[in-house]
Structure formats: C-alpha cells, structure tokens
Amino acid sequence: MKQPRQRRLRSRLSTASIYAVLVAGAALTLAPFLLSAMTSLKSARQLAHEPSLALPDPVTLDSFRSLFSEHSFLTPLAVTAQVTLVVLVVQLTCSILAAYAFARLTFPGRDLLFWVYLATMMIPQVATLVPLYSIMVSAGLRNTFWGIVLPTLLGSPYAVFLLREYFRGIPEDIVSAARIDGCGPVRVLRYVVLPMSRPIIATLAVITIVAQWNNFLWPRVITSGEQWQVLTVATAALQSQFNGNWTLVTAATTIALLPLIVLYLLCQRQIVSSISLTGFK
Template sequence: MTSPRRIATTLGIYVVLAVAAVVTLGPFLLSVMTAFKSPSQFAQEHSLALPRPFGLENFGTLLTGPAQFGSAILVTVAVTSVIVIFQLGFSVLAAYAFARIDFAGRRVLFWVYLAGLMVPNIVLVIPLYLMMVELGLRNTFWGLVLPFMFGSPYAIFLLREYFRGIPRDLVDAARIDGAGHWRILSSIIVPLSKPIIATLTLITIVSQWNSFLWPLVITSGSEWSVITVATASLQSQYNGNWTLVMAATTLALVPLVVLFLAFQKQVVRSITISGFK
C-alpha cells in the first residue's frame, strides 16, 4: 500500500510540472489564440477569451497585403536551407578530420578553433558587417548566408566527440578492405551518427530561423527581409495591430513545431547513452 507521504510527494511533483508546462506553453497558446481574433475583439474582450469566430483575416492580410510577409517566409526558407546544408557539411568534414585523421598540430588547432565558442556573437557583428560591405554583399542573399556557411565550433565539437565514440575496430576493418577517408566517412561514420546529425540539423534550423540581429544589420528594405525582421516591422507599419503581429509569430512557429515532431525520436536517441555492437 502506498504511503500518504509518497502520494503527497508524487502529487507535488505533478503540480510543479503542470505549473511549469502552463508557464512555458501559455505564451504560445495566447499568441495562437490572438492570431485568430479580430482587432475589435482583441480590444474589447479579455486576452484569454477564445476567438469568436475563428477568423483567418489576419493571415490573409499578412500573405496578400502590403506587409509582404509571404516574401519574408520564402527568403527565410532559402537562407535557412543554404546555411543548414553548407554548415553541417563543412562541420562533418572538420569533425572527421579532428577525430580520425592524424596531422601535426591537430589538438592545438582544434582547441584554438573551439575557443570561438567563448566569443559572443555580438562582438563579431561589426567586423562581419565591414567585411560584407567591402565585398559588396550588403543587402544581398549571400551577405545573409556567407558568414554562417563554413561550419560552427559548437557543431564541430559535438560531432568530433560523437565520431570518437565510434569503435576504431570498425574504421580499421574498413581500411584493411581498402576504404579511404571518403568511403569511411560516407559508409561508416555518417550512418552511425544519424541521431547527432539530426539533432544538429534541428538546432541549426531553429537558430537560423529565429536569427534577428544579423539580418537586421546587413539588410534594408523588404527585398531580403526575413521573418523576424518582418515581424518586428509590423508593429510600426500597422500601428501596433497585435492580432496581425501574433498571426506572424504563429506562422513563424508552425514550421518549428512540425520539425520538432519529426525529429524528436532522433533528438532523444542522440542524448541517450548507447553502445555499438
């Protein structure tokens, strides 16, 4: 029979978890509810009142009106896709070199490169901006993506540690069969590293999808505006129409939720302790 103390402890844990869930998910639910309200309902009724009726006018205004939010979505998708493909590709190559290729100064070079994690991103904004201006890439697509295409210290560190956990016997057996570095990487390392690669893909997508400071600095106007910058500009364009702003945040949130649901199994697998047979 369960003791009263154990029941009270379990109940307390569930209460804390329920409060944490409400605090975490509450702002997102409020944003979605507001997105389906009309401006008059939002102004006259309580913010927690359900939309009556659920309207799509705000989304129509965003996608077909002068806000050009549809263009911002396409730019964000293109920027995120290019950065994810190139950043993960270069990170995998660099991590394999640091983990499996012996060359002079490998350890020193790795730790020097890893020191980039200690540098705040805000410190790099002005130097990167001046470089892009000198290259004539201000307010261009390549100005948005170029600084983030060639790998990241965080991704390289995680991939290197994961690659080092793969048994050396598998790699040595492949070398005996005549496999080179490219064959080992594509046939052994990458297939066994799908969970961590999927996790890094999700992290990179989220970080680039939500990127605000660099797109704000390097672009002007609406031609290369991304979702975050377009959402911020809605407040001034529409005189604080919060139903429209919440509709924009809802549109920006939906792809991330879908990605998380698609990748959640891989994310869980990447952070659990597993062995190789």
C-alpha cells in the same frame, strides 16, 4: 503494515509533486505561444473589447489573409526558407568534415587547432558585428543573399564539437575493420561514420534550422528594404508599423512558429536518441 503504507503514500506524494512542478513549468512555457495563436484568430474589435484570455468567438482568419494580400509576407517566408536551407546543407557538410578530421585523422597541431577553434564560442556576436559588416560592405555583399548566409556558412564551433565527441565514441574496431577491407578516410566517413551518426546529425539539423529561422540581429544589420527581409525582421517591422494591431503581429509570429513545431514533431525521436547515445542526461 503501517510502514509500507506510509512509504507508498510518501512515494505517491513525491511523484505527484514532481508531476505538478512539471505541469506548471510546461504551462508557463506554452502559455505565451497559445496566447499568441488565440490572439491571431481574433478580430481587432474582439481583442479590444474582451479579455486577452477569452477564446476567439467567432474564429477569423482575417489577420492571416491581410498578411499575404496586403503586406507581402510571402517574400520574407521564402527568403527565410532559402537562407535556412543553404546554411543547413553547407554548414552541416563543413562541420561533419571538420569534426571527422579532428576525431579520426592525425596531423600536427590537431588538438591545439581544435581548442583554439572551440574558443571562438566565447566571443559574443556583437564583438564581431562591426568588423564583419565592414568586410561585407567592402566585398559588395550588403543587402544580398550571400551577405546574410556567409558568416555562418562554413561550419559552427558547437556543431564541430558535438560531432567530434560523437565520432570519437564510435568503436575503433568497426573503423579498423573498414580500413582492413580497403576503405580510405572518405569511404570510412561515408559508409561507417555517417550511418552510425544519424541521430546526432538529425539533432544538429534541427538546431541549425531553428537558429537560422529565428536569426534576427545579423539579417537586420546587413539588409535593408524588403527584397531580402527575413521573417524575424519582417515581423519586427510589422510590429513597429502596426503597433496597435496585435492580431496582425501575432498572426505573423504564429506563421513563423508553425514550421518549427512540425519539424520538432518529425524529429523528436532522433533528438531523444542522440541525447541518450551521447550520454547527455
């Protein structure tokens, strides 16, 4: 009788320890975001005279009003949304077509071309920054919308790799049945492969949106002024201009964070489904 009780006790202690570690990790991860949101709801006077962890009392939205009324924060928000939408649609389209060709079509040098393309993931962004900037300046695309989006528009090695592996996991019998029914490569992609790949496409859409929404280095290099300023660059400029007014800076970061939180809540089931289906555990 003592052994089963000891085993149950050890099992409960082990489970409790695991949950304690997970809770601690979640707290450490979420704490900066919660602190930023709390700070954005405080007045500058309250932030200066009270501890940082004190709750906002009273809650004020003055920092948010100031962002849109005095600092034209709506323009970077609109520019970031446009850049993200265009890159999402075009990059996903190009990545799907390339991944389908690498996974399901046969042509000379297919595998070699794929691995060479995949090897470009190993090149750090800073190594191509100066040549890419020179190309954009020569093409007259500095400080333009297309100058921001073109470097990431025509596909992503990571997206192509992930989609290729997923497409290769689709049963060959289903694809063969579609071909017997008279479907060509385009119709197989449209009516068979894409409907079965919604989870992984949704996951890549979320990854692409987050990457473009948070992109800082390239927009900072290729643009100047406020006309094509994205959220990250606008927030960094705001921080340098108003270094003492942290309520204004945290209000900007909170606004930038909210759309991503909503996006994750809407797509979390698709993300979990894609992880389980692709075998990444």
